[in-house]
Amino acid sequence: MIEEILLNITPHEVRAAFVTDSVLQEIYIERRLHQGLVGNIYKGKVHRVLPGIQAAFIDIGLDRAAFLHVSDLQTKTPDTNIRDMLQQGQDILVQVYKDSLGSKGVRVTTQLTIPGRYLVFVPGMQQLAFSQRITDESVRARLSQMLTVTPAGGYVFRTAAAVATQSELTAESEHLPAAWTDVLARSKSAKVGELIYAEMPIELRLLRDRVTDSITRIRVDQSAAVVQMHAFTKRHMPNLTDRIEYHPSTQPIFDIYSVEAQLQKALHRKVYLKSGGYLIFDQTEAMTTIDVNTGSFLGHGNQEDTIFKTNVEAISVIARQVRLRNLGGIIIIDFIDMSDLQHKDQLLQLLTEALSKDNVRTEVSELSSLGLVQLTRKRTRESLERVLCVPCPVCHQRGTVKSLETMGYEILRELQHTARNFAWPGFSILAAAVVVEYLCTDQAHRLKELELEVGRPIKLQVESTYTQEHYDILPMSEKE
Template identity: 45%
Template sequence: MSEEILVNVTPRETRVAVVENGMLQEVHLERASRRGNVGNIYKGRVARVMPGMQAAFVDIGLERTAFLHAADIARVAQADGIEAATGGGAANGATANGHGHAALPSICELLRDGQDIVVQVIKDAIGSKGARVSAHLSIPSRCLVLLPQAHTLGISARIEDEDERTRLREIIARRTGENAPGYIVRTNAEGANEDALAFDLAYLGKVWRVVQENIARAQVGERVYEELSLPLRALRDLMHEDMEKVRVDSRETFDKLVKFVTKFMPELAGRIEHYTGERPIFDLFGVEDEIQRALDKNVPLKSGGYLVIDQTEAMTTIDVNTGGFLGARNLEDTAFRTNLEAAQAAARQLRLRNLGGIIIFDFIDMGDPEHRRQVLRHLEKSLAGDYAKTTVYAMSPLGLVEMTRKRTTESLARQLCEPCPTCSGRGVLKTAETVTYEIFREITRAVRQFEANQLLVLAASRVVQRILEEESTAVAELEQFTRKSIRFQPEEHYTQEQFDVVLL
């Protein structure tokens, strides 16, 4: 499989695209005006403890207070001159009940209003919700994740070879000693030599010492550790042995990437390339067109079927339709073939659109249990390459499949778009007929409340045209009923639902 990373840099925006076999799989963007905060560590202050929610709201200097659940706090200890919630969460090897602990103490036992606390953003503010934070701090490097408050060692589940897992565990144990902090060995560490792991250990030790110094002198709301910029994060998290090339269209960013790769993964340094072509790099590889298509609700399938993707506050639904696909022998076979293609296409769309949370697939009904099993297995196989954690549940009798995908940032559509000002995000508009009758009711209401000789109605051109052409009799009756003259004036800049009744 051929993989490339494309980095497009402009003064106010940086974008990273992951392309596999010539097809766009992921898009990440970062804007200077609002960089994401995931991974950043802040010195915060508890604004309000919420016993009924087993959580607290913490002021970390952002626009909205952050949300901290009791599961993300193990105990409260004195550290660096402030009270800091510390301990090991699910990532540190604790048992999990959905929040990472089998039995949680009351939030009131862990925190109090006005208490200072060091927390890390684990999920950016999304919609009307503030950022989600954790008191379990973690600092990643190329091969490892430092868990400074824990004393456990975890190995990525994606490293499946038992001999390799044992080798990595022995190296880390030998290099750190008994009282060392906790570490997670990342997938990138597979095959890494001892020198590379030792380098990461030294790097993380230096970073943590700087963070401790920053915590000691920081004021509430100050950031004490900042995650890497998008291009460097992309190399740290996405670069691997099979990545053929990283093309970047900025000389300055190219130099930074080369320096970073030379330091952390020198064997891959030759794969960084400065793109100097005339055509924009995203145009050359068709990325711009793919991004535009990723904002559409409908996704066409090669067979003639299509997906309809709807993202709401609570969940994302993906509806599968056969469309014009009639090539199979019978209805069951048509449904099966379309569902197989849809499962693969949908898995790609989840990555491309960065859709997360609860996702529900409405596959075409299939009567054959073996077909249902194969579609589910194909969906799971198609999701295997996703960097985000996914969990797929069994297909229901109605052909619905529920799944979850870990979400840490807004979806692509919510990063690039805003709710339509005309429909306010509803996705539908009142018809001209509906607005007409609203105008008639408003005229009646206005005449009863206020004195006027005549009335002027300002409305969208389409609405005025409909009133004058199709409702002229109704207008005459209304003038007779109100004993007022009514004049209609089209306004080009009015939306279809907008109108004003003016008394003259």
């Protein structure tokens, strides 16, 4: 298996493509304008305390105040009341842990952390802790021997720590608390709204958080970033340095493995399966539904077998698309109905397996009697569609537009109505080219009739900026 990362860096946007055996698996897009703030520590001021919802709004110098819930306070007990903990106008150090999604502002916590590659330093914590993904007790025991808690704080071992050496862990256990000491020093003189600790740029963050020894190659199309990345790996992960290469920008880096084309396809509603079946993805505010369909051809053999095979084939495609599209929240999969109970069990097991490779946690429900499965996937970033697209201005998110026939009749009806109410010398119909073409071919006869009926001329005019559903009826000027 060849795992690669292609990094496309421009002044306004950074895109990172994770590719396995030339198939695009995941994409990160960060735009400078909407740069994520997760990990940043700010000096804030309590703007308002809301005891009713046990939360507070914190001014951290952004357009919108940040949201701090009582459960995100560092010192709390089950019956802590936020009113006793915070006062309006009070200065406070907070760290962003969730970017603003949709209409919500950023969420912050006072449980500050300084992350490294193997460790997360937690100021004030008097113990060692482990990532949920380190489940092996012997690994936990071994790691516990390698570090000690400092008076300033403790550490959480990240997944990558399982393969770290003593010297790697020691080095990190020294430089993370040093960074924290810097934060404290800076916070004393800082003004409200000031950024005290900035999360690393995306190219270094990827190296720290997402790159493991299994990555074969990292290609980057900006030489300055390569220099920075090399400096980072030499210090923190030397065996990876040789795998980071500069890709000259003369040839678009996303042309490799046709990543650009694969990315475009990840926005399509319909995804084909090799067997001829297909999937339909529908994303709404509340959830995403994925509908599994057989092609029209069901074959002559055993139907139950064909259906099972199509469902199984759909699973790997769904697992990849969920990750690639970065779907979050509730996802309902509508599998093709099967009657065989063993097949149902197998399907659920395969689905759980396929989703376990995902970096983001996903829960899988039972298969309902109607063949529905509900996935709950942690919402981390905005979905790919939300990052790249806006609601369709043509169909207003219906997904369909009125047909030419419907538009034609609507316009002719409206013209009749206008003629009755206005003593204009004539009428200009402004519409999209396809609509005008339809009116003067298929409806030419009806148009002539209408002209006689209203006793005034009717003129058609193409308005290239109009969409299919958009038209205007205006008075014809005297000159015409």
